[in-house]
Amino acid sequence: MDALLNSDIDYLGTYIIPWAVNLVLALVIFIIGRWVARAVTNAVGRLMKKGGMDESLVDFLGNLIFAALLVVVIIAALDQLGVDTTSVMAIFATAGLAVGLALKDSLGNLAAGVMLVLFKPFKLGDFIEAGGVTGVVESIRIFSTLLRTGDNREITVPNGQIYGGTIVNFSARDTRRIDLIFGIGYDDDIRQAKQLIEEVMAADERILKDPAAVVMVAELADSSVNLAVRPWVASADYWNVRAAMLENIKITFDDAGISIPYPQTDVHLFSVDEQAA
Numbered sequence: 001m002d003a004l005l006n007s008d009i010d011y012l013g014t015y016i017i018p019w020a021v022n023l024v025l026a027l028v029i030f031i032i033g034r035w036v037a038r039a040v041t042n043a044v045g046r047l048m049k050k051g052g053m054d055e056s057l058v059d060f061l062g063n064l065i066f067a068a069l070l071v072v073v074i075i076a077a078l079d080q081l082g083v084d085t086t087s088v089m090a091i092f093a094t095a096g097l098a099v100g101l102a103l104k105d106s107l108g109n110l111a112a113g114v115m116l117v118l119f120k121p122f123k124l125g126d127f128i129e130a131g132g133v134t135g136v137v138e139s140i141r142i143f144s145t146l147l148r149t150g151d152n153r154e155i156t157v158p159n160g161q162i163y164g165g166t167i168v169n170f171s172a173r174d175t176r177r178i179d180l181i182f183g184i185g186y187d188d189d190i191r192q193a194k195q196l197i198e199e200v201m202a203a204d205e206r207i208l209k210d211p212a213a214v215v216m217v218a219e220l221a222d223s224s225v226n227l228a229v230r231p232w233v234a235s236a237d238y239w240n241v242r243a244a245m246l247e248n249i250k251i252t253f254d255d256a257g258i259s260i261p262y263p264q265t266d267v268h269l270f271s272v273d274e275q276a277a
Contacts, residue, residue: 026080033073041066055124060117063142109143112159116140121167129168131161175208176235178242182249183224185259190217190225193258200248201231206241208232224261 041062048058117140122128126137128147133155135147145162147155170176184193194215201207211232218228229249233241253260 022081026077029080030073030077033076034070037066037069037073040069060113060140060142067142106143109159112163113140113142113145115163116145116159122169122172126169126171128170131157131165133157170238171235174235175211175232176238177211177230177232178238178245180229180242180245181218182227182229182253183221183261184227184253185261186225188225188258190227192256193227193253196252196256196258197227197229197249200245200252201229204241204244204248206233206237208234 044065045058045062048061049055116122122130122137124137124139128134128137130145133147133149135149135153135155138146138148138154140146140159144156144158147157149155182193182197184190197215198213201213207213208231213231214228215230216228217225219226229245231241231245250260
């Protein structure tokens with residue numbers, strides 16, 4: 001009985017306790033290592049921001065640095081458990097190849113994210129149209145970009161769809177041109193209509209003097225004479241000025257008796273004499 005008890009104690013002291021100690025040390029290594037990785041990433045991020053680096057690039061590189069440091073921490077924790085890390089790394093390499101083939105779209109998104117950060121077709125806070133979505137850039141992540149729409153929805157777009165398609169950056173320039181079309185009747189005075197439009201634009205201080213606004217006849221359409229109105233404004237004022245122009249010109253035309261025609265069809269009915277038929 002004593003021999004069996006001594007055998008159990010020896011087994012406990014030889015295997016269980018050392019393994020438990022190694023497990024605890026491995027957890028400590030992982031927890032502390034993860035904290036250190038996060039601290040290093042934050043410190044590098046602060047240095048990059050202090051150096052004037054673009055915020056989107058700082059966030060992107062920060063995610064890559066943290067992921068790389070976390071892999072090192074995991075390997076160190078496994079080594080403390082006695083796992084042959086050489087074999088583990090070989091397994092990771094083989095698994096990485098298999099996963100890479102299976103997740104080629106994700107790797108494509110990663111490559112596209114790198115290209116977006118390097119070539120900077122847009123930055124955080126820009127209002128863009130890309131990947132079939134329009135919104136303000138909230139963040140550029142490793143595999144995707146987060147956009148916020150005008151009605152405050154968050155949309156995640158894969159980087160591959162953005163970089164592989166057309167990108168329209170509405171915030172890239174300080175000024176934008178508003179393109180509007182107003183139709184007036186053929187019986188209305190074109191010169192009067194143009195003068196009224198110019199007076200409306202002159203009354204709005206948000207419309208820029210340089211470049212000068214343009215009012216011209218764009219088309220002699222089927223039911224109206226179409227006037228093209230093209231004022232320039234600061235990019236931030238685009239939508240507010242556009243809405244104000246539509247409202248104010250309509251009110252001004254109504255007060256002056258200038259009509260804004262709409263498509264209509266005239267139907268003529270003829271009476272046919274039954275006897276003649």
